[in-house]
Amino acid sequence: MKKTTACLLCLLAAGIVSCRGERASAPFIGIAMPETHVERWVGDGHRLRDEAERRGFRAQTMWANADQTAQNQHIQSFLTQGASLLIIGSINEGVGSVVAEAARDGVPVIAYDRIIAGSGDYDYYITFNNFEVGRLQGKSIVNALNLDAVTVANPKTITLFAGSPTDGNAFFFFDGAMDVLLPHIDRGALRVVGPFPRNSRDGAAFMSIATENWQAPLARTRMDNLLTGAAANVVLDAVLAPNDTLARAIIESLRADARYQRNLPVVTGQDAEFDSMVSIRDNGQHSTVFKDTRLLAEAAVLLAYQILNDLPREIPGAILATGDLAEIGNTGVRFVNTFLLEPVLITRENMYVPLDAGFFDEDQTAQLRR
Numbered sequence: 160m161k162k163t164t165a166c167l168l169c170l171l172a173a174g175i176v177s178c179r180g181e182r183a184s185a186p187f188i189g190i191a192m193p194e195t196h197v198e199r200w201v202g203d204g205h206r207l208r209d210e211a212e213r214r215g216f217r218a219q220t221m222w223a224n225a226d227q228t229a230q231n232q233h234i235q236s237f238l239t240q241g242a243s244l245l246i247i248g249s250i251n252e253g254v255g256s257v258v259a260e261a262a263r264d265g266v267p268v269i270a271y272d273r274i275i276a277g278s279g280d281y282d283y284y285i286t287f288n289n290f291e292v293g294r295l296q297g298k299s300i301v302n303a304l305n306l307d308a309v310t311v312a313n314p315k316t317i318t319l320f321a322g323s324p325t326d327g328n329a330f331f332f333f334d335g336a337m338d339v340l341l342p343h344i345d346r347g348a349l350r351v352v353g354p355f356p357r358n359s360r361d362g363a364a365f366m367s368i369a370t371e372n373w374q375a376p377l378a379r380t381r382m383d384n385l386l387t388g389a390a391a392n393v394v395l396d397a398v399l400a401p402n403d404t405l406a407r408a409i410i411e412s413l414r415a416d417a418r419y420q421r422n423l424p425v426v427t428g429q430d431a432e433f434d435s436m437v438s439i440r441d442n443g444q445h446s447t448v449f450k451d452t453r454l455l456a457e458a459a460v461l462l463a464y465q466i467l468n469d470l471p472r473e474i475p476g477a478i479l480a481t482g483d484l485a486e487i488g489n490t491g492v493r494f495v496n497t498f499l500l501e502p503v504l505i506t507r508e509n510m511y512v513p514l515d516a517g518f519f520d521e522d523q524t525a526q527l528r529r
Contacts (some may be wrong), residue, residue, distance in 0.1 A: 185215055185216055185217045186216050186217070186243035186244070186467055187216065187217040187218070187219070187237075187240060187241055187242050187243055188211045188216045188217070188218045188219075188242065188243065188244050188245070188246060188460075188463060189218075189219055189221075189233075189234065189236075189237025189238075189240070189242040189244075189245045189246070190204060190207045190208055190211070190218060190219065190220040190221070190245075190246045191220075191221055191223065191230055191233050191234050191237070191245065191246070191247045191248065191249075191254075192204040192220060192221065192222045192223070192248045193222070193223055193225060193230065193248045193249060193250045193273070194222060194223065194224055194225040194250070194372070194373075195222050195224060196224075196225065196373075196374070196375075196404075197373055197402070197404050197430075198403075198404070198430070198432045198433070198434075199430045199432065199452055200222065200248065201222070202452065203248065203271075203272075203452050203455070203456060204220040204222060205220065206452065206453055206456035206457075207220060207246055207271070207456045207459060207460060208220045210456050210457050210459075210460040211460050211463070213460075214460055214461075214464050216243075216460075216463075219237065219240075221233040221236075221237075223250060225250055225372045226250070227250045227251050227253040227254060228253075230247075230249070230250055230254060231253065231254060231256065231257045234247065234254070234257040234258075234260075234261070235257055235260070238257075238260060238261060238264060238266065242261075242266055243266065243467055244266060244267045244268070244269070244463050244466060244467055245261055245266060245267070245268045245269070246268075246269045246271050246459055246460075246463065247268060247269070247270055247271060247275065248270075248271045248272055248273055249270065249273050249274075249275050250325065250372075251325035251326075252275070252276050252277040252278075252325070254275055254278075255275060255277050255278040255280070258275055258278050258280045258281055259278070259280045261280070261281075262280035262281065267281070267282065267283070267463075267466050267467075268280070268281035268282075268283070269281075269283045269284070269285060269459055269462060269463060269466075270283065270284040270285070270286075270495070271285060271286075271455075271459055272285070272286045272287070272328070272452075272455060273286070273326055273327060273328055274286075274327040274328075274487070274488065274489075274490060274495075275490060276327050276490055276491050277490060277491050277492060278490050278492060279490065279492035279493045281495060282495055282496055283462060283466070283472075283495060283496050283497075283498075284487075284488050284495045284496070284497045284498070285455065285458055285459050285462060285474070285477070285497070285498045285500075286328070286455070286487070286497070286498075286499060286500070287450045287455065287499060287500045287501070287502050288484070288487075288499045288500070288501055288502065289328045289331035289332055289335070289487060290331045290334060290335040290338075290484070290487065291335060291501065291502055292331070292332050292335060292429060292448050292450070292502045293331060293332040293333060293334060293335020293336040293337075293338070293339075293401075294335040294336065294338055294339050295335075295448050295502060295503075295504040296332070296335070296336045296399060296401070296427040296428075296429070296446070296448060296504075297335065297336040297337070297338065297339025297340045297399075298339055298504065299425070299427055299445060299446035299504055299506060300317065300336075300339075300340065300397045300399065300425055300427065301339060301340070301343065303397070303425040303445055303446075303506075304349075304396055304397060304425060306343045306348055306349060309343070309348040309349070310348065311346065311347035311348060314347055314348050314349060314350045315348065315349050315350070315396040315397065316349075316350050316351075316352050316390075316393050316394070316395050316396050316397070317340070317349055317350070317351055317352065317395065317396060317397040317398065317399060317424075318351070318352045318353045318385055318389075318390060318395055318397075318398055318399070319333075319351060319353065319354065319355065319356070319368050319398075319399045320368055320370060320378060320381070320382075320398065320399060320400050320401060320405060320409065321333045321356075321359070321365060321368045321369045321370065321401055322369065322370055322373055322401040322402060322405070323369065323370060323371055323372050323373045324365075324366060324369045324371070325371070325372065326373070329359075329369065329401060330359035330365075331359075331487060332401045332429070333356075333358070333359050333365070333401065334358050334359050336399055336427075337357060337358055340399070341357065349397075352385070352389050352390045352393055352395060353368070353385050353388075353389040353390065354367040354368050356368065370401075370405055373402065373404060373405065375404050375405060375407065375408035376408065378400075378405040378408040378409055379408040379409070379411055379412050382398075382408070382409045382412035382413065383412050383415075386412065386413070386416050394418055394419075395413075395419075395424040396424055396425065397424050397425040397426070397427075398413075398424050398425070398426045398427070399427055400426050400427050400428055401427075401428075401429060402428055402429040402430055403428040403429060403430045403431070403432040403434070403435035403444070403447055404430075404432065405428075406426050406427065406428035406435060406438075406444050406447075407428075407434060407435060407438065407444070409426060410423060410426055410438065410443055410444060413426075423443060423445075425445040425446075426443075426444050426445055426446075427444075427445065427446050427447075427448075428444055428446065428447040428448070429447055429448040429450070430447065430448070430449075430450065431447050431448070431449040431450070431505055431513045431518060432447070433519060433523050433527075435447050436505075436510060436513070436519075436527055437526070437527065439505070439506065439507050439510055440507065440510060440527060442507065445506065446504060446505060446506045447505045448502045448503070448504055448505065449502060449503040449504075449505045449512060449513050449516075449518070450500070450502045451500070451503075451513075451516060451518060453516075453517075453518065454476060454500060455500055458474045458475075458476070458477055458498065458500065461474060462474060462498065472496065472498075474498050476500060476501075477498040477499055477500050478498070478499050479496065479497070479498060479499075480497040480498070480499050484497075484499065485497070487499065510527070511528075514527055514528065
C-alpha cells in the first residue's frame with residue numbers, strides 16, 4: 160500500500176481526523192486510535208499528535224469508533240501517504256492484516272496501550288503495568304472493606320465486571336484484581352454474587368462478566384439485571400469495575416435502586432476521567448487508577464524517535480518487561496519488546512495527585528478543587 164509520493168490530505172471520509180504540521184520533508188507518523196466513546200482515547204490521540212509534532216514529525220490522528228474495518232482503512236491511508244511509522248491503539252485482532260502490510264513495506268509499528276494479539280509483524284508495545292492496575296483495584300476494595308478483619312461469620316459481598324474480551328488488557332486487569340481478592344474469597348470473608356470466574360482463563364464465566372467494546376450501556380443493563388436477579392436479596396458491598404466509563408454506568412444503575420440511594424458499594428475504576436474524579440470527590444465512585452497518559456504519549460513518541468533514528472531504546476520512567484511481566488508482551492505468536500509505566504491508585508484521600516500532575520485543564524482542575 161505504501162506509495163513513494165506522500166498524500167498530505169486529511170482523509171475525512173473514514174472517521175474523525177486530527178492532522179497538522181504538513182512539513183513535506185519531515186517523517187510522517189500515522190496515529191490510529193480505537194474509539195471516542197471512552198474519554199481517554201480522545202485525549203491520547205491529540206497528545207500523541209502534539210508530541211510527535213513537537214519532535215519535528217508530521218503527524219495525523221484518526222479515531223475508528225470501535226470499528227475495526229474503519230481502523231484498517233485509516234492505517235492503509237497512512238501507508239498510502241508514506242508513513243514512516245505507525246502508532247496503533249487497536250480495537251481487536253482484525254488489525255493484524257494491515258500490520259502485516261506495514262511490515263511488508265518496512266514501516267515499524269508501536270502497539271499503544273493495547274497489544275496487537277495474534278500478530279508477529281511488529282516489535283514494540285508500550286503500555287502501563289496492567290496486571291498492577293488490577294492489583295490496585297483489588298487493593299482498594301480490600302482496604303475500603305477492611306477485608307483483613309472480616310470474618311467468615313459476617314462476610315462482605317461483591318459482584319464482578321470485566322472489560323472488553325477483544326482488549327488484551329482486560330484480561331490482565333481482571334487477573335491482577337483477582338490475585339488480590341481470591342485469598343479473601345477462598346477463606347469466606349468475601350462472597351461473590353453472580354458469575355465467578357477465578358481468572359480470565361475461565362472462559363464461559365469470564366465472558367459472562369465481560370463488556371463488549373467497553374460499552375457503558377451494556378454494563379448498565381447487566382447491573383440492572385443483577386439487581387433484580389442474583390443480587391435481588393443482598394446488599395452489595397463492592398463492585399469490581401474495570402474502568403471509569405463502566406463504573407459510572409454501574410453507579411447509575413445502583414442509584415436507581417432504593418437500597419443504594421444513600422450508600423453505594425465500593426466501586427473501582429480506571430483512567431482518572433474527569434466525571435469519575437468528580438464522583439470520587441463527592442463520595443460516589445470509590446477509586447480509580449491514574450495512568451498518566453500524557454507520559455505514555457511522550458514515551459511512545461520518544462520510542463518512535465529512537466526507532467527512526469536507530470538510537471538505543473531507553474524510555475525514562477519505564478521498564479522493559481522481563482520475567483513474569485514479559486507475558487504482557489505475548490501476542491500469542493511471539494513476545495514483543497514491551498515497555499511498562501507504573502499506575503497510581505487514586506481515592507478521595509489523594510485525589511489531587513492527577514491535578515497536581517497537570518492532567519486536567521484549568522477549568523476542570525478548578526472544579527475538582529472546590
